Structure formats: C-alpha cells, structure tokens
Amino acid sequence: MKRRPTAERGPTLRAAPFSATGNGEPIRLLSPRQRQDLAALGVKVTFPSRRVIYREDAIASSLYFCAEGAVKTFRELPGGTRRVMSFLFAEDVFGLARSGRYVNTAQAVTETTCYRIPSAELVALLQQDAALQYHFLTKVTHELRQAQRRAIIMGRRDAPGRLAMFLVMLQERLTTSDEREVIPLPMSRSDIAGYLGHSLEAISRASAQLTQRGLVAFEGRHQARVLDESRLLRLAADV
Amino acid sequence: MKRRPTAERGPTLRAAPFSATGNGEPIRLLSPRQRQDLAALGVKVTFPSRRVIYREDAIASSLYFCAEGAVKTFRELPGGTRRVMSFLFAEDVFGLARSGRYVNTAQAVTETTCYRIPSAELVALLQQDAALQYHFLTKVTHELRQAQRRAIIMGRRDAPGRLAMFLVMLQERLTTSDEREVIPLPMSRSDIAGYLGHSLEAISRASAQLTQRGLVAFEGRHQARVLDESRLLRLAADV
DNA sequence: CGTCATTTTGAGGTATTTCAACGAAGGTGG
DNA sequence: CCACCTTCGTTGAAATACCTCAAAATGACG
Numbered sequence: 001m002k003r004r005p006t007a008e009r010g011p012t013l014r015a016a017p018f019s020a021t022g023n024g025e026p027i028r029l030l031s032p033r034q035r036q037d038l039a040a041l042g043v044k045v046t047f048p049s050r051r052v053i054y055r056e057d058a059i060a061s062s063l064y065f066c067a068e069g070a071v072k073t074f075r076e077l078p079g080g081t082r083r084v085m086s087f088l089f090a091e092d093v094f095g096l097a098r099s100g101r102y103v104n105t106a107q108a109v110t111e112t113t114c115y116r117i118p119s120a121e122l123v124a125l126l127q128q129d130a131a132l133q134y135h136f137l138t139k140v141t142h143e144l145r146q147a148q149r150r151a152i153i154m155g156r157r158d159a160p161g162r163l164a165m166f167l168v169m170l171q172e173r174l175t176t177s178d179e180r181e182v183i184p185l186p187m188s189r190s191d192i193a194g195y196l197g198h199s200l201e202a203i204s205r206a207s208a209q210l211t212q213r214g215l216v217a218f219e220g221r222h223q224a225r226v227l228d229e230s231r232l233l234r235l236a237a238d239v
Numbered sequence: 240m241k242r243r244p245t246a247e248r249g250p251t252l253r254a255a256p257f258s259a260t261g262n263g264e265p266i267r268l269l270s271p272r273q274r275q276d277l278a279a280l281g282v283k284v285t286f287p288s289r290r291v292i293y294r295e296d297a298i299a300s301s302l303y304f305c306a307e308g309a310v311k312t313f314r315e316l317p318g319g320t321r322r323v324m325s326f327l328f329a330e331d332v333f334g335l336a337r338s339g340r341y342v343n344t345a346q347a348v349t350e351t352t353c354y355r356i357p358s359a360e361l362v363a364l365l366q367q368d369a370a371l372q373y374h375f376l377t378k379v380t381h382e383l384r385q386a387q388r389r390a391i392i393m394g395r396r397d398a399p400g401r402l403a404m405f406l407v408m409l410q411e412r413l414t415t416s417d418e419r420e421v422i423p424l425p426m427s428r429s430d431i432a433g434y435l436g437h438s439l440e441a442i443s444r445a446s447a448q449l450t451q452r453g454l455v456a457f458e459g460r461h462q463a464r465v466l467d468e469s470r471l472l473r474l475a476a477d478v
Numbered sequence: 479c480g481t482c483a484t485t486t487t488g489a490g491g492t493a494t495t496t497c498a499a500c501g502a503a504g505g506t507g508g
Numbered sequence: 509c510c511a512c513c514t515t516c517g518t519t520g521a522a523a524t525a526c527c528t529c530a531a532a533a534t535g536a537c538g
Contacts, residue, residue, distance in 0.1 A: 017302045017335060017358050018379065063256045075391065077478040083394050085387050096380055097256060103384060119256050126376075130369045133376065137365075140257065140379045141335055145342060147386035148324050152314065154393040155322050155436040157493070157527075189517060197394040199495060204518055221503080221517080239316040396495075396525070428485065438527055443486055460485080460535075 018134075018141035034132045037125060038065075042117035047108040056105045060097030062116045066090055069112025070186040073104035074194060084194035086146065087187060089173060093139045110186045154197045156239060159206035162196045164236040167216065167224060183224045257373075257380035273371045276364060277304075281356035286347040295344045299336030301355045305329055308351025309425040312343040313433060323433035325385065326426060328412060332378045349425045393436045395478060398445035401435045403475040406455065406463060422463045 030038070042065070047053055053064065056075060064071075071088040085104050088094050094106055097119075126133040153165045171183050185192075189207075193200045210216045215232045217225045226232055269277070281304070286292055292303065295314060303310075310327040324343050327333050333345055336358075365372040392404045410422050424431075428446075432439045449455045454471045456464045465471055 017299070017361065018375075060256070077391070078476050079478045081478070083391055085390065095256065096383065098384060103387070122256065123373075126373065127369045130366045130372055133369055133372050134362075134365065136257075137372065137376050137379060140376060140383060144335065144379060144383045144386060145337060147383060147390065148342070151324065151386065151389055151393060151436075152316070152322055154390060155316075159494070188515095197390075200517075201496085201519085202494060205494090208518080237317050239318045239320070398526075439485075440487085440528085441526060444526090447486080 018137045030132070030135060034129065034135075037129070037132070038115065038117065041121050041125060042115035044113065045116050046111065046113045049108055049110050049112075051108045053106040053108060053114070054095065054102050056103065057101050060095065060100055060102045060119060062118050063093065063095040063122055064106070065115040065117070066092045066094065067113045067115060069114075070109040071106055071112055071114075072109050072187060072191055072195075073106045075104050082194050083197070084187075084191050086143070087191075087195065093136070093143070096140070096143075109191070150195070152239070159196075159198050159202040160209045161235060161238065162198065163192070163203060163206040163210060164215070164232055166192065166196060167210075167226075168233060168236045171226065180229070181226045183226065185222045185224055188221070257376045269371070269374060273368065273374075276368070276371070277354065277356065280360050280364060281354040283352065284355050285350065285352045288347055288349050290347045292345040292347060292353070293334065293341050295342065296340050299334065299339055299341045299358060301357050302332065302334040302361055303345070304354040304356070305331045305333065306352045306354060308353075309348040310345055310351055310353075311348050311426060311430055311434075312345045314343050321433050322436070323426075323430050325382070326430075326434065332375070332382070335379075335382075348430070389434075391478070398435075398437050398441040399448045400474060400477065401437065402431070402442060402445040402449060403454070403471055405431065405435060406449075406465075407472060407475045410465065419468070420465045422465065424461045424463055428460070 044067070047069075053071065054060075054062075066088050068090055071092075071094060072084050073086050073088070073094060074082045074084045077083055086094070087109070088106075095102065097103060126136060149169070153162050153169075156162050156165070167183055170185070171180060174184050175182065187195075189203050190200050193203045196203065198206075207216070207218055210232075211218060213231075215226070215228050215235065217227055219225055283306070286308075292310065293299075293301075305327050307329055310331075310333060311323055312325050312327070312333055313321045313323045316322055325333070326348070334341065336342060365375060388408070392401050392408075395401050395404070406422055409424070410419060413423050414421065426434075428442050429439050432442045435442065437445075446455075446457055449471075450457060452470075454465070454467050454474065456466055458464055
C-alpha cells in the first residue's frame with residue numbers, strides 16, 4: 001500500500017490550526033479514497049443500548065467512529081460516582097488512550113453503529129496519508145474545544161443555567177435547521193447530571209424550573225421542545 | 240522542499256492513539272530535522288509578564304510553542320468574569336482556533352519565550368511531514384486529556400479538594416524528581432480561582448485550610464511546599 | 479518609602495447536596 | 509396480555525459550602 005503525501009488540499013486545509021469549518025459542526029469531508037481506506041481497515045460493529053464498548057484501563061487496541069446512535073464515555077471515580085466525560089454522536093471519534101490504555105469507559109446510550117479501527121494499522125495509515133491525519137487532528141481539536149466549552153458550563157453555579165447551556169449544545173449538534181425546536185435527549189437524566197457535575201435531583205429540579213419558566217417543554221424522557229428560544233439562549237449566555 | 244512520508248517511526252508511534260508516553264509528560268522527541276524545519280518556519284519571541292499574546296476572536300495567524308515561562312489562556316464571559324482555560328508551560332502548544340479565529344485570549348503569566356509559527360506554513364509542513372504532524376496530534380490529544388482532567392476537578396464541590404488536585408497537577412507537570420516538594424505557582428490566586436471555577440475568596444480559604452491541616456505550606460505567593468504528600472494525594476484522589 | 483494591586487478575613491444569603499420516600503417507566507417472564 | 513420487578517425520575521426538608529459584599533492586611537513595584 002503505497003501513496004504519496006497527498007498534495008491536493010481539501011477545503012478544510014484552508015482554515016487555521018486546527019479549525020472546524022463553522023460552529024459546532026464536525027468535518028465530514030473525506031475523499032472517497034480515504035473513506036475506502038478507513039473502511040478497509042475498520043470493522044462495522046453494532047452495539048445494543050447500554051452495551052459497554054470498552055473499559056477504562058483496558059488495552060486500547062482500537063479507535064472508534066460513531067456512524068449512528070449515541071455513546072457516552074465516563075470515568076469511575078474512587079468515591080464510586082461516575083463522571084460522564086462526553087457524549088458522542090454520528091461522525092464523532094472516540095477511544096483515545098494514554099500509555100496504551102483507554103482513559104474512559106465507553107458505553108452505548110442507544111443502539112449504535114460504529115467503525116472499529118485497529119490502532120496500530122490506523123497509526124500506520126496516518127503516517128502515510130497526511131491529509132487523512134489532518135482530519136484526525138481536526139477532530140481531536142474539535143473534541144478539545146468541546147471539552148473547553150464544557151468547562152465553561154461547569155463554571156456556572158446554577159443548575160438551570162448549566163442545563164440551558166447543555167440543551168443549546170445538543171440543539172446545535174443534533175437538530176437540523178428545519179426542526180430546531182425538538183431536541184433529542186438520548187441519555188438519561190443521571191447521565192446529564194454526571195456530565196454537568198450536578199446531582200440527579202438538581203437536574204430534575206432544573207428541568208422543572210425551565211418548564212415553569214416556559215422555556216422548554218420536556219416531552220417524555222428523551223425529548224425537549226424549545227418553547228422560547230431567545231430566552232433560552234439568553235439564559236444560556238448569561239454567565 | 241520535498242520529502243517522503245517519513246517511513247521510520249519514532250518511539251511515540253508505538254503507543255496507541257494518540258497516547259502520551261507516560262503520566263502527564265509531554266512528548267519531547269522531535270528529530271533534528273523536524274526541529275530545524277520548525278525553527279526555520281517560526282520566530283522566537285519573548286513576552287514580558289502580563290503581556291497579551293493574542294486576543295480572543297482575533298484572526299488566528301500563528302500557532303505558538305512555549306519554550307520557557309508560563310502562559311495562561313482565558314475567555315471573557317458575557318457577565319464580565321474571566322474563565323481561565325489553561326496554563327501552559329515549556330513544550331506546550333497554544334493558539335488553537337476555530338473558523339480562523341482564536342477561541343481564547345493568551346497572556347504571559349511570567350516572562351515567556353515562545354516560538355511563533357505562521358499557521359499557513361505550518362499546515363503546509365504538516366501535510367508533508369506526517370511524523371511531525373503526529374507530534375501535533377499527540378500534543379492536542381494531551382491537551383484534551385488535560386481538559387478532561389480539569390472537568391474532573393471542577394466536578395468536585397469542595398474548594399480544598401479542587402485546590403489539592405490542582406497542586407498535584409502542577410507538581411506532576413513542573414517539578415523534577417529531586418525536588419518534588421516545592422511546587423512553583425507562577426500564576427495569581429485569581430488565576431487559580433478562574434481555572435478552578437471558584438471565587439478568589441474560596442481559593443484563599445482553601446489554601447488556609449490546606450495549611451492548617453498541615454498538608455502544604457505556601458511560601459510567598461508563588462511557591463507551595465508539600466509537607467505531607469500522601470495525605471495531599473489522598474485528598475486529591477478523594478472524589 | 480509610599481502607592482496600588484492582590485490577598486486575606488469576616489458575616490450573611492443562597493444555591494446545591496444529601497437523605498429519604500414516592501411515583502413512573504421500561505423490561506421480563508409467566 | 510398482564511403482573512412483577514428493577515431502574516429511573518420526582519418531590520420534600522435539613523445541612524453544608526460557596527458566593528457576595530465589605531474592609532483590613534499583605535506584598536509588589538516604582
């Protein structure tokens with residue numbers, strides 16, 4: 001498998017280090033050749049809801065691409081509580097490691113389809129295809145920005161504010177322009193609590209408050225309808 | 240400037256995606272050739288303490304390597320408060336952007352020497368030298384892990400615990416094996432507060448408590464001496 | 479040595495955490 | 509198809525810890 005350093009630059013290469021195209025949107029621009037290479041390397045796997053994909057501290061043999069569904073990564077703290085590190089959806093990458101071991105546990109939140117790519121082969125491929133590697137660089141940078149955004153969220157003291165920011169985040173990530181009002185919430189309230197650094201009760205009360213204030217209507221457990229977007233955004237931005 | 244895809248794999252390539260060598264340590268393994276290329280591309284610049292290196296939302300024209308000193312990045316929130324996003328020391332990279340603009344403001348905490356590398360040229364170089372790009376991938380991944388660790392810290396409720404974790408973090412990052420007890424604190428208490436998501440007063444009281452408990456002695460404003468490392472670590476790990 | 483920014487200390491207010499119990503939802507098996 | 513059971517979510521009340529405001533003290537710097 002030989003290939004030259006890929007002279008042609010995709011659209012993503014114009015932007016500065018190591019920027020995403022726009023707002024929260026991930027990059028979806030792989031050349032057919034690159035897709036083919038990755039597909040050849042990876043295996044398509046489907047996990048039922050709640051299935052653990054890999055565990056913290058296990059040997060990190062593969063990297064994963066989420067193709068469909070939702071995944072959460074979390075860490076078990078010494079005290080027994082779980083801290084959710086990230087939620088991952090279509091096009092997201094997960095499975096980062098340290099010293100050859102996964103740093104978090106990954107678990108399917110809904111039925112999920114992923115591509116599993118062996119680490120060793122992937123690293124070898126990245127060494128040969130700089131443009132493809134640049135996509136990874138972009139993706140990891142995106143994750144980093146996401147983590148920083150979360151730090152902003154957790155800097156707030158009030159649970160309703162954190163929840164508002166979380167909802168806006170999901171809205172940007174999961175809704176299309178034609179149905180922005182309906183935000184899917186595939187994860188449980190406990191997961192949200194674990195992600196926002198609050199107790200489950202605090203999240204429950206916060207959503208009650210958002211409802212009472214007329215900002216959002218929670219329809220069932222896995223959907224939120226935005227009733228007053230401008231006020232929701234204002235609350236989310238009011239740091 | 241032509242170069243083949245760099246077949247030989249450095250020591251860092253054995254590890255899984257996109258792992259650091261060990262604990263918190265950054266990678267310091269560039270080939271002489273790579274160092275040379277980067278040096279040719281970049282300019283060595285020195286900033287006095289408190290100098291702003293770049294501002295949030297400014298066009299992201301360059302990426303920076305910290306060679307010596309300490310830098311903080313922060314974001315100005317709508318409410319007027321500042322949230323410190325990261326502290327950067329020797330060998331760290333900063334200047335990541337989104338949509339071609341810096342996401343944070345960077346400011347020198349002490350007198351700092353950096354290498355400033357124009358984004359466009361760097362991206363071009365990374366396209367040609369996959370091994371070099373892999374170093375960047377590793378560095379960004381390291382930053383991501385750091386951000387996740389911070390999220391863990393901010394998940395705690397008690398200020399003394401957060402401060403303990405922060406001190407341990409700095410100890411791992413800034414001390415050598417022969418003088419682990421003395422932790423340099425180049426940044427101000429306000430900066431620490433901004434990083435940990437607490438008020439300045441809370442940090443002040445937390446350090447008083449750590450002192451009273453006999454865990455740490457704060458010697459002046461920019462140094463902390465660890466008096467009882469095992470208890471400090473226990474507190475830091477007691478999440 | 480004086481000035482200014484930073485840090486410490488004090489007291490009250492407020493939000494979340496905990497603990498506990500109830501209610502609802504989802505999944506399983508008969 | 510229903511009943512049961514387990515998990516998840518809601519609600520209530522007391523306790524804790526931090527935040528805010530205010531003022532004194534410390535340290536940095538010219």
